[in-house]
Amino acid sequence: MEKHNDGPARDTGLTERWNAAVSGGRAPGHKNMLLLIQLRWIAVAGQVTTIVIAAIVFGVQLPLPYMLEVVACLVGFNVASHLRWSEQQEVTNSELFLSLLVDVISLTAQLYLSGGTNNPFAFLYLLQVILSAVLLRGWATWIIVLATSVCLAGLALFAKPLPLQLDHSRGIFSLYVQGLLLCFALDAALLVFFIRRITNNLRAGDAKLAALRQRAAEEEHIVRMGLLASGAAHELGTPLATLSVILGDWRRMPAVSKNPDLLEDITEMQAQLQRCKSIVSGILLSAGEARGESSVRTTIHTFLDQLTAEWRASRPVAAFDYYNRIGEDLPVVFDSALKQMICNVLDNALEASPEWLSFVATREDDMLVMSVSDSGPGFAPEILAQFGKPYNSSKGRPGGGLGLFLSVNVARTLGGTVEARNRPQGGASVQMRLPLAALVLEEESADAE
Known part of the structure; x- marks a missing residue:
């Protein structure tokens, strides 16, 4: 059996993260x-x-x-x-x-x-x-x-x-005894004050190191999931291509082409098949294995408008309120991982609230802030306490909670955050905050410099 000895590599990566943190x-x-x-x-x-x-x-x-x-x-x-x-x-x-x-x-x-x-x-x-x-x-x-x-x-x-004259018989009135008492009080006060602060410093360092170890473990988990997803995408490519050829042949058959009902069904099947192929391509693109696609220069308004339009067209949402309040339209680069991050949050909100949800995009200083709100039952306290952890979900099915887990880590990779809370009027709200510096085109940044 092959053995993997990646301990030193992990320790090196953890040391680098520690140095970056401090x-x-x-x-x-x-x-x-x-x-x-x-x-x-x-x-x-x-x-x-x-x-x-x-x-x-x-x-x-x-x-x-x-x-x-x-x-x-x-x-x-x-x-x-x-x-x-x-x-x-x-x-x-x-x-x-x-x-x-x-x-x-x-x-x-x-x-x-x-x-x-x-x-x-x-x-x-x-x-x-x-x-x-x-x-x-x-x-x-x-x-x-x-x-x-x-x-x-x-x-x-x-x-x-x-x-x-060290007259100890005078007791507390002796100058030596008074000095001794003062020394004891000074020693005790300084020790309590400074050792408590030193202990707090050591605890803070241990907590930061534990957080870095947890982050390293989560990133390793993400890598494993990415490898599995990439492998599954490769495996699905062949049967999807075969189905596409078969559906094309069926469409040209006289018995089908003359039957409007069958022709409509095949058209719908081809549309769904194309969507599956698009999802597979997105997975491979996130893994760095693009299937003929290339990065497209876009703007922040165009990206969000197209994303919400595509998401709404493919989901059975009754009422969906979308507000783009960013203001200036900046040229940016978005990859499929970021798109999937937003879609994951929207999908989770849709499962909790099929009747209504909203998506609001705003700009706060140099941060892109995207908020998704729903009218569902909200998050349970234990879910909020462990928000963003893998398999932390109330859905009760295998793999639950992985969507939000991946969303939190995609945002963290870009230097942003994902936070959740329950709304006072009912339902939940998830806020994604991303630094615009991580999204703006490199050439635009260079020109600004």
């Missing part, structure tokens, strides 16, 4: 780097405030010039980080690691100048460790743990304690 927005790593930059600004403000309060309010003797130099270096690093990451969108694990390492070094320098391990704010090391556990890979997290441990041990050995 190029227009921000990847989780970039968002996390921006959070670290915000946290560093908070650290700068906190350090300046603490230095001012300790020196002025409590009269603590601090090496202010050196401590302010550390603050200035941290400000310079943060400004450079902000300028860099406002231009570059991709952030690696190593870059996040180095950023956290700078924070550890700056905290160590400030603690060395302000009492070492006797400074209650030494517990801020835990903030760096926990952030590294959330943001970094395993090896980088353990390096941060080792670095903070070494820095803390170095402070215990080399830092000079501040000339403070």
Whole structure:
């Protein structure tokens, strides 16, 4: 049995889709780097405030010039980080690691100048460790743990304690205990605030990746359906041609040509046969295998007017309201897939509401908006929740829901959307939105440039 090993190809395609998705927005790593930059600004403000309060309010003797130099270096690093990451969108694990390492070094320098391990704010090391556990890979997290441990041990050995009387017997009135409580409150608040935001970033990235995987699976499903449809169209070509020859022979037979009733039946059969051949040609054209047809330059008004006229003539609809409110008539290129997308939506509306339906085409800025409304029972809530998914249908027959599934994916391929809702006055409405840039002729776009 032949085995297909297309895993790497799928992973490559998924990676390309991921890169394309985050190029227009921000990847989780970039968002996390921006959070670290915000946290560093908070650290700068906190350090300046603490230095001012300790020196002025409590009269603590601090090496202010050196401590302010550390603050200035941290400000310079943060400004450079902000300028860099406002231009570059991709952030690696190593870059996040180095950023956290700078924070550890700056905290160590400030603690060395302000009492070492006797400074209650030494517990801020835990903030760096926990952030590294959330943001970094395993090896980088353990390096941060080792670095903070070494820095803390170095402070215990080399830092000079501040000339403070640490009178623990005073309880909460002790300056050290008050600093400890403030450090704990600051640690807890920053951890809750930033870890929640970081977790939301990671969840958003996972959700986007899951959506891309789902889209890749749906596109693979469409490819399989396209191959089956193309194969079926090829198989149907021969019997349709045979039937066409037989009907032509029958039409020329004297017994038939002299019988008006038989001649009318054969004429109708030939018309229906021609329609079948047209459908087969459309399938092959969508698959890139045209049966002698070529693309025809048309306009948006002509295409929609002809499509609705052909659809209405071949369907038993009692009342069909068509409104073309696009305005300017633009030269465009439409393929059979787009035509089939619109017909699928109209066919579904006709099944739900044979008495009446409407088709309205308008233009909103650079978007072509087509709305199909009916007076049927509307969509069930579970159908709306999974709208556009394969086999999501209330018709209760095999293959139900594939028409809307294909319509959603054709629109998505062109950069558009298909949305459904229930109308307040009853019935349902399906809105197709397509960017005109995907439909306008290439030469017209070039002239406009």
